[in-house]
Amino acid sequence: MMYFKPILYAIVVSLSLLLSSIPLKASVKNDTISSYIPRSFSVNLSSRGYGAEVGFKLKEKPSFGLRIGLNYLAFQKAQNIKMDKGTSVDIFPDIKTLVLSGFADYYPFKKKIFRLTGGLSYEIIQQYQVAFSSASGLNLGGLQIASDDFGNINFGMKWNALRPYLGFGFGRSIMKNRLGFGFDMGFAYMGSPKLKLIYEGFLETTTIDDEMKKIEANMKGYSYYPYIGFQVRYNTYPITKLK
Amino acid sequence: MYAKKLYIGLLFVSLLVISCTNPLDGFVLGFKEPLDKATVRVQFSLPNGGKLPSDLNFQVVGKDADKIVTNLNTKNFKISKEGVLILAVSPEFVPSSSNPIKITLVAEAKDYTKIIKDVTFTNTNNYSFYFGFTQRNVAGNANANQLVLDITKSKKLEVQSFNNTEKIQLTVPDNVGFLTANNENVKGVIDVTLNHFNSKNSKAYLPAGGVATNPVDKNNKPLAEPFDFYQTAGGVSIEMSTQNHEIIKKFSVPLKVNLDVNNTILNPITNKIIAEKDKLTLFSYDTDTGIWKEEAELAIEKDSQTGKLGVTFEMPHLTYWIIGWKRNICRVGPSFTIKSDLKDLDIAYYAQLVDASNNQLIRDYYISLNNGAVASINFIPRVAENVKFRIFDYNNYYGGNNKVFIVESAALPICGTNNLSLDLSKLSAPKFIELDIKVVCPQGKVLDEAGLPAQMRVQYSEPDKNVWRDVGVLTRFNRKVRTYRMQLGKKYDMRGSTDGGVTWPYVQRNYLVDKQLWSFELPGKEYCK
Numbered sequence: 001m002m003y004f005k006p007i008l009y010a011i012v013v014s015l016s017l018l019l020s021s022i023p024l025k026a027s028v029k030n031d032t033i034s035s036y037i038p039r040s041f042s043v044n045l046s047s048r049g050y051g052a053e054v055g056f057k058l059k060e061k062p063s064f065g066l067r068i069g070l071n072y073l074a075f076q077k078a079q080n081i082k083m084d085k086g087t088s089v090d091i092f093p094d095i096k097t098l099v100l101s102g103f104a105d106y107y108p109f110k111k112k113i114f115r116l117t118g119g120l121s122y123e124i125i126q127q128y129q130v131a132f133s134s135a136s137g138l139n140l141g142g143l144q145i146a147s148d149d150f151g152n153i154n155f156g157m158k159w160n161a162l163r164p165y166l167g168f169g170f171g172r173s174i175m176k177n178r179l180g181f182g183f184d185m186g187f188a189y190m191g192s193p194k195l196k197l198i199y200e201g202f203l204e205t206t207t208i209d210d211e212m213k214k215i216e217a218n219m220k221g222y223s224y225y226p227y228i229g230f231q232v233r234y235n236t237y238p239i240t241k242l243k
Numbered sequence: 244m245y246a247k248k249l250y251i252g253l254l255f256v257s258l259l260v261i262s263c264t265n266p267l268d269g270f271v272l273g274f275k276e277p278l279d280k281a282t283v284r285v286q287f288s289l290p291n292g293g294k295l296p297s298d299l300n301f302q303v304v305g306k307d308a309d310k311i312v313t314n315l316n317t318k319n320f321k322i323s324k325e326g327v328l329i330l331a332v333s334p335e336f337v338p339s340s341s342n343p344i345k346i347t348l349v350a351e352a353k354d355y356t357k358i359i360k361d362v363t364f365t366n367t368n369n370y371s372f373y374f375g376f377t378q379r380n381v382a383g384n385a386n387a388n389q390l391v392l393d394i395t396k397s398k399k400l401e402v403q404s405f406n407n408t409e410k411i412q413l414t415v416p417d418n419v420g421f422l423t424a425n426n427e428n429v430k431g432v433i434d435v436t437l438n439h440f441n442s443k444n445s446k447a448y449l450p451a452g453g454v455a456t457n458p459v460d461k462n463n464k465p466l467a468e469p470f471d472f473y474q475t476a477g478g479v480s481i482e483m484s485t486q487n488h489e490i491i492k493k494f495s496v497p498l499k500v501n502l503d504v505n506n507t508i509l510n511p512i513t514n515k516i517i518a519e520k521d522k523l524t525l526f527s528y529d530t531d532t533g534i535w536k537e538e539a540e541l542a543i544e545k546d547s548q549t550g551k552l553g554v555t556f557e558m559p560h561l562t563y564w565i566i567g568w569k570r571n572i573c574r575v576g577p578s579f580t581i582k583s584d585l586k587d588l589d590i591a592y593y594a595q596l597v598d599a600s601n602n603q604l605i606r607d608y609y610i611s612l613n614n615g616a617v618a619s620i621n622f623i624p625r626v627a628e629n630v631k632f633r634i635f636d637y638n639n640y641y642g643g644n645n646k647v648f649i650v651e652s653a654a655l656p657i658c659g660t661n662n663l664s665l666d667l668s669k670l671s672a673p674k675f676i677e678l679d680i681k682v683v684c685p686q687g688k689v690l691d692e693a694g695l696p697a698q699m700r701v702q703y704s705e706p707d708k709n710v711w712r713d714v715g716v717l718t719r720f721n722r723k724v725r726t727y728r729m730q731l732g733k734k735y736d737m738r739g740s741t742d743g744g745v746t747w748p749y750v751q752r753n754y755l756v757d758k759q760l761w762s763f764e765l766p767g768k769e770y771c772k
Contacts, residue, residue: 148324149748202748204315205741207273218266 039065039236042182046229048099049073053231063112065105067119073097085139091132098125101165113172119165121188129156151201159190159223167227182231187224195219274696277314277743278331280367281338284743285348287326288375295326296352296376303330304488305346305361310336314743323745338364349488354378356389356436359484361424377438385448390435392483394421404439409503411439411479413558420495421483429489440478442505449475450528450563454572454622455535466537468571469622473511475567476504476523476554483561497557502566504543504552511568517552519545525556528563541566573658576620579632583614583667589715590673590727593637593645596620599629599654609639612667629654634665638673640712640728674731674759678714679723681762684771691772695719696741699749701763703728703735706753711738717763731756739763 040055051071058064079091103119132153138145167186195216197208289295301322303311312318314329322328330348338344343365350358355376362370377387386404392415400413420428440448449472458466479502483491510517525538541554554566591609598605605626610618618632632652637643649670655661678701682690698718702711714737715724729735733756739749751763 144750144752145748146750149746200319200321202746204317204319205275205746205748207271207275211270211272214269215266218264218268221264222266 037236040180040233041236042231042233044069044071044182044229044231046071046184047225047227048229049097051099055233063107065107065115067101067103067105069101069103071097071099071101083138083140087134087136087139089132089134089138091130094127094129094131096125096127097123099123103165105169111172113170115169115171117165117167117169117184117186121163121165123159123161123163126158126161127156128158129154131155145202149202151199151203153197153199153201153203156196157193158196159193159225163188163190163225165189165227169229171231171233178235180233180235182229182233184227184229184231186227188227190223190225192216192220193222271694273694274741275315276697277329277741278312278316278334279314279369279743281332281344281364281369282314282743283330283348283362283370283372285322285328285330286371286373287322287328287350288373289326290355290376290378294324295322296355299350299352301328302349302488303346304349307344308346310344311346314745325747327745329743329745332364332367338366340365347488347490348372348374350374350376352376356387356438357434357482357484359482359488359490361490385441385444386439388435388437388439390437392433392435394419394430394433400435400437402437402439404441409439409441409477409505410501411437411503412501413481414499414501416496416498418496419498421491422493422495423489424492427489428495429485429491431485431487433483433485433491436482438480440475440480442475442477442503442508445475445478445565446472446567448478449565450480450530451533451535455526455569456574456622458535458537460537461539463536469574470535470569470571471622471624472565473568473570474509475565476508476517477502478563478565478567480563481558481561491561493560494558497559499555500558500564501555502553502564504554504566506552517543519543519552523554523566523568525554526565526567526569527560528565530562537569538564570624572622572624574621575660576623576657577630577632577652577655577659577661577663578617578619579652580662580664581610581612581614581616581618581667582664583612583670585613585667585670585672587675587725588613588672588727590638590640593635593639593643594618595633595635595648596623597631597633598627599631600627602631603627605630605657610634612670617662623657625657627657630657631655632663632665634667636670641730673727675725675727676729676731676756677723677725677760678717679760679762680717681764682770683764688771691770692719694770694772695722698741698743699763700740700744701737702740702747703737706734706736708736711747729756731759737761737763 039057042053042055044051044053048071051069053067053069056066058066073095075093075095077093079093081089081091083089099121101119101121103117105115105117107115134147134150137147138150165186165188167184169182169184171182172180193216195212197212199208287295291297301320303320310333311330312333313320314331316334320328320330332338332344336344343363345361345363348360348362356379358374358376360372379387379389386402388402390400392400394415398415401410403410421433422428446453454469454471456469458470460466504517506517508517509515510521513521521543523541523543525541527536527538529536539556541556543552543554545552558564588611592612594608594610596605596607597603606623608618610616631654633648634650635643635645635647636649637645650665650667652663652665655663680695680699684690696719698716700716701714701724703714704711712728714726714728717724734753735756737751737754738747740747754761
């Protein structure tokens with residue numbers, strides 16, 4: 001329920017952007033359209049989940065483009081890992097992210113297909129958690145850990161919400177047709193992760209708290225979120241005979 | 244062009260790869276070493292069908308409560324499902340007589356009377372307490388009540404117990420001060436927990452078994468002889484604490500107590516049914532020091548209106564108050580030295596003390612039969628002139644023959660210092676079982692002792708009975724323990740605890756002990772290096 005508000009907010013912002021930019025003309029011959037009017041809409045599937053983008057082209061600088069997008073990813077399907085002698089561990093992932101991104105594209109070549117991209121994203125919802133329990137208890141080579149003694153383990157990770165992005169991609173800035181495709185690859189810098197482990201059960205008798213500090217130190221370099229995305233773009237102003 | 248793209252792609256992938264190390268590099272999940280100094284082990288009763296009360300609220304309060312942790316050095320004061328909690332003074336603090344650590348343990352549940360206990364650490368010694376939950380207002384031979392006394396409004400507390408046949412009444416004098424052990428005057432609303440023991444059965448509820456080993460008189464001078472009780476005529480234990488959990492120990496002016504006495508009980512001195520003006524003695528028992536005190540001699544009074552019998556006395560402090568008739572007992576009796584071929588038995592054998600004139604049982608015991616062990620018979624009533632001591636081949640773990648004794652001593656006086664040797668060299672030693680921790684390391688690796696638990700307490704039970712008994716404590720450097728408590732050829736469940744016996748997460752079930760060595764196998768290569 002706590003995530004309903006930001007999702008709703010993101011949807012409203014996206015719809016507003018979409019509605020405010022319904023094209024008045026089907027196509028143009030000369031690129032005289034204001035920089036503030038969206039030139040393309042796209043849906044994407046990426047390592048940040050699925051989402052939508054609105055693209056702008058700078059009138060004064062035709063080698064540059066701007067994109068604003070929103071991506072959502074959620075995974076909450078419970079997993080059951082079979083262990084020895086009919087026992088199992090239940091895993092309950094709770095992964096949910098909603099990312100608002102702004103990209104600036106630079107097209108260094110004449111054909112304006114290859115682009116270098118820089119940007120900034122903000123993770124509105126950031127939840128990377130996983131819970132472990134064992135309804136059956138565990139049997140480790142004859143040694144048994146009852147369900148109550150296994151207890152409940154909750155593990156979570158958190159990175160900076162504000163993340164600079166650097167990457168490259170393919171996709172025409174000035175599309176000849178209504179429909180086009182795009183590809184992006186790059187990484188976002190997230191800072192070092194902060195780990196959190198809450199537990200009750202047999203872990204209480206172990207040195208797990210000290211070991212978590214080691215894991216956090218080992219993961220200090222896990223600061224780059226790889227981004228690979230594919231877009232299907234709809235061009236609001238296809239320039240069919242641009243000379 | 245393609246080479247350029249490939250180069251950029253590789254650059255990105257390389258950046259990601261070189262920035263990452265395996266998160267589990269150097270990860271070794273070891274066992275915490277439980278704190279074993281300045282601890283307090285609390286065992287709660289499990290009154291709710293083998294479970295703790297569902298609404299149990301346990302608190303550690305007092306000025307030093309923030310210095311208390313669990314024995315695993317956490318602040319998670321969770322009572323185990325078997326009712327065990329081990330607390331400890333945080334290792335950052337060292338209690339001493341000049342810097343004592345004072346805490347109060349409080350356990351409250353709606354259907355049970357409040358449990359409250361002050362604990363003071365003046366050194367690193369350990370404490371152990373049993374906290375039994377007593378259900379409120381349940382008819383029986385003892386009647387437990389919890390009442391609220393607002394001393395600004397009320398001057399009297401009255402409890403009708405045992406189907407209204409016996410009542411107890413407390414009268415609070417004007418301007419009385421309610422004092423803590425440190426003579427601090429406390430105010431406000433007071434929780435009163437009162438356990439009333441009835442005339443006929445109060446003897447069964449006497450603290451310390453009703454044996455006063457070092458009693459004192461009303462001026463705190465030691466009495467010449469220890470005593471127990473012929474008969475008791477009733478008793479009460481009262482605890483008071485503020486709703487902020489400050490324990491009241493005494494009063495500036497004694498409270499007045501009226502305690503009814505059932506008019507059908509026998510006076511053991513006159514050997515007649517109790518009557519008005521009969522004499523009996525008022526005793527108190529201090530639960531903190533374990534000392535019985537002969538407080539006063541009282542006379543039975545008769546209520547002119549109801550015709551009921553009772554006594555009236557003054558109560559200057561809170562503890563157990565018992566009325567009854569004492570009998571002196573022998574401080575020292577005979578002792579018996581065991582001669583045997585046994586030396587490390589961890590089981591005890593059944594023995595009887597009988598009247599030498601008629602072989603009537605006086606008392607029975609479980610004693611050690613290791614060579615040189617001494618069974619001392621002390622604090623015994625003078626119920627016979629001479630006694631004999633009998634030992635049976637029957638132990639407190641798996642029984643035996645408790646009908647026919649294997650050794651009987653000659654007759655000795657019941658009182659006085661006398662010693663006899665008892666020869667048990669014919670008794671064959673039972674077979675022992677050795678228990679060890681076994682870790683199988685992968686080839687090329689050896690056991691890393693530092694990774695093993697500092698200690699593992701081991702218990703066993705008959706399969707699926709869930710009635711656990713101690714086997715011993717294995718340690719990191721002494722991974723073998725010998726016991727006579729289990730038998731070869733039988734199946735057992737076994738469990739281990741690495742946190743001093745609070746939780747028992749490691750269990751081996753239905754294990755057939757077919758050889759004298761039983762290995763408790765620890766899985767995981769993390770114990771190897």
